[in-house]
Amino acid sequence: MRIFREKDYDAMSRRAASIIAGETVHNPGCVLGLATGSTPEGAYKYLVDWYKQGLISFRGVLSVNLDEYVGLAPDHDQSYRRFMQSNLFDHVDIVPENTRVPDGLTKDPAAFCAEYDAYIRSLGYVDMQLLGIGRNGHIGFNEPDDHFVKETHVVDLTESTIDANARFFASRDDVPKQAISMGIGAIMGAKKVLLCASGEDKADAICKSVCGPITPNCPGSILQLHPNVVLVADEAALSKLIAAGVEV
Numbered sequence: 001m002r003i004f005r006e007k008d009y010d011a012m013s014r015r016a017a018s019i020i021a022g023e024t025v026h027n028p029g030c031v032l033g034l035a036t037g038s039t040p041e042g043a044y045k046y047l048v049d050w051y052k053q054g055l056i057s058f059r060g061v062l063s064v065n066l067d068e069y070v071g072l073a074p075d076h077d078q079s080y081r082r083f084m085q086s087n088l089f090d091h092v093d094i095v096p097e098n099t100r101v102p103d104g105l106t107k108d109p110a111a112f113c114a115e116y117d118a119y120i121r122s123l124g125y126v127d128m129q130l131l132g133i134g135r136n137g138h139i140g141f142n143e144p145d146d147h148f149v150k151e152t153h154v155v156d157l158t159e160s161t162i163d164a165n166a167r168f169f170a171s172r173d174d175v176p177k178q179a180i181s182m183g184i185g186a187i188m189g190a191k192k193v194l195l196c197a198s199g200e201d202k203a204d205a206i207c208k209s210v211c212g213p214i215t216p217n218c219p220g221s222i223l224q225l226h227p228n229v230v231l232v233a234d235e236a237a238l239s240k241l242i243a244a245g246v247e248v
């Protein structure tokens with residue numbers, strides 16, 4: 001795993017954006033696996049900025065997103081589809097039909113999940129998968145469990161994830177209790193993984209994911225088995241790794 005140690009959130013965002021931009025330049029028809037949450041917002045801002053300057057294009061890019069809340073319509077202000085539109089898609093030249101976010105309103109989740117995986121397989125998997133990480137080590141919405149789930153699936157969100165995401169909703173009760181998430185199979189099938197983290201509240205999850213035991217109790221730890229992971233993190237998110245003596 002290559003680790004970029006950045007001084008703060010802005011430097012982390014710029015580094016992550018430069019890696020994604022590099023992928024679009026070298027491989028204009030690439031498949032990007034995209035993530036939501038506060039972590040990638042800064043990187044998306046840089047990408048929009050560079051697009052507006054004419055430095056990069058998303059015209060040939062295909063995207064698949066990691067997850068979506070069950071029960072939220074695409075235009076709900078906290079849906080991940082809406083997040084992607086307002087943080088990236090509406091501001092760049094990506095072809096709308098080439099963007100996929102799981103359908104939180106699907107009437108047939110099992111069929112939807114199977115189709116999502118079939119679509120990812122039909123693309124030959126993702127070229128570069130962007131990931132944030134939950135405080136409990138979740139990636140996408142693959143929550144700590146006693147086993148890894150390979151396929152796209154419906155997840156019951158943990159209390160700690162509901163607590164963490166309550167800040168985006170009017171009240172904790174408004175946070176959906178379930179999500180559809182890409183499984184560990186599609187994430188591990190990506191040719192490259194770009195894991196991003198910022199802030200001290202991610203230090204434990206990063207430390208366990210990078211050098212703890214590989215266990216479904218910390219889903220991010222599976223990334224130790226992936227041959228091409230780049231971690232971009234700020235000092236605060238790396239603090240426990242540094243304290244554990246890992247050279248970064």
Ligand code: GLP
Pocket residue numbers: 035036037038039040066067131132133134135139140141161165
């Ligand atoms: C969310 C998302 C994840 C994200 C994580 C961290 O619930 N499902 O994809 O990486 O939790 O979010 P944040 O970046 O806001 O800390």
